[in-house]
Amino acid sequence: MLNTRGPNQRRCLLLASVVKSQILYAAQIWSNATQCPEYFRGVNSTCRLCALQIRSAFRTVSGEEAFVIVSMIPVDILPRESTVLVSTPRTLTQLDRRPAREVSITEWQTKWNSTTKVRCTYRCIPNLESWLNRTHGEVHFYRSQFLSDLGCFKAYLFKFKHEHDPYCDFCRSAVQKDVHHEFFECARFQRQMNQLKLAVGGVFTPQSVVGYMVKEASEWASTSDTLTSILKQPKDLERQRRITRD
Numbered sequence: 528m529l530n531t532r533g534p535n536q537r538r539c540l541l542l543a544s545v546v547k548s549q550i551l552y553a554a555q556i557w558s559n560a561t562q563c564p565e566y567f568r569g570v571n572s573t574c575r576l577c578a579l580q581i582r583s584a585f586r587t588v589s590g591e592e593a594f595v596i597v598s599m600i601p602v603d604i605l606p607r608e609s610t611v612l613v614s615t616p617r618t619l620t621q622l623d624r625r626p627a628r629e630v631s632i633t634e635w636q637t638k639w640n641s642t643t644k645v646r647c648t649y650r651c652i653p654n655l656e657s658w659l660n661r662t663h664g665e666v667h668f669y670r671s672q673f674l675s676d677l678g679c680f681k682a683y684l685f686k687f688k689h690e691h692d693p694y695c696d697f698c699r700s701a702v703q704k705d706v707h708h709e710f711f712e713c714a715r716f717q718r719q720m721n722q723l724k725l726a727v728g729g730v731f732t733p734q735s736v737v738g739y740m741v742k743e744a745s746e747w748a749s750t751s752d753t754l755t756s757i758l759k760q761p762k763d764l765e766r767q768r769r770i771t772r773d
């Protein structure tokens with residue numbers, strides 16, 4: 528699918544749910560197998576690819592990050608929930624089935640808290656419940672870069688030898704140009720970030736940004752518009768660099 532056009536997040540999640548439904552077929556029979564992570568390695572890998580495709584995230588984004596960013600419950604958590612639901616009457620409403628989902632989210636939160644290798648996404652989204660229960664806002668190509676710190680940032684491109692150094696050209700100092708520097712330290716985008724601070728009316732930090740976004744649809748819009756306009760610039764530079772190189 529295209530990075531910046533194509534189906535929205537909700538439609539992509541619907542497509543991914545087809546894969547999940549096939550995986551979870553007759554889960555009540557084999558749900559105990561989830562206690563052995565090796566059995567689920569291949570399945571998790573497939574679901575990770577689905578999650579990456581949903582918002583065109585970079586291939587280096589881990590499964591843990593991708594699932595959180597696109598609000599897709601990891602499939603190894605779901606067999607228990609499927610087992611509970613299959614034993615409940617079909618006449619029960621979505622609200623009646625909610626407790627089973629809450630247990631799954633609690634389990635996911637516990638796993639998320641213990642993950643050590645995805646600190647950037649965790650710093651932005653420590654609380655899964657507020658992120659998953661928001662009633663507005665979708666993640667797209669640029670927002671997923673902000674949340675994962677994997678995108679057209681010099682520090683990231685340098686790791687793959689697409690840049691000569693990882694440092695910020697604007698600041699001209701030995702500061703690595705990653706998502707934190709780009710948004711919260713670099714003078715280059717200070718004007719846009721100051722405008723955003725005025726718009727949201729508070730301190731703008733990696734820990735607070737998603738809190739503002741999930742609170743109100745208007746704050747989601749103003750925050751994500753600023754993030755997108757800033758992230759488009761290194762993306763355009765990267766595109767020009769590739770054209771020059773080729």
Ligand SMILES: [Zn+2]
Nearest residue numbers: 695697698713
């Ligand atoms: Zn800078």
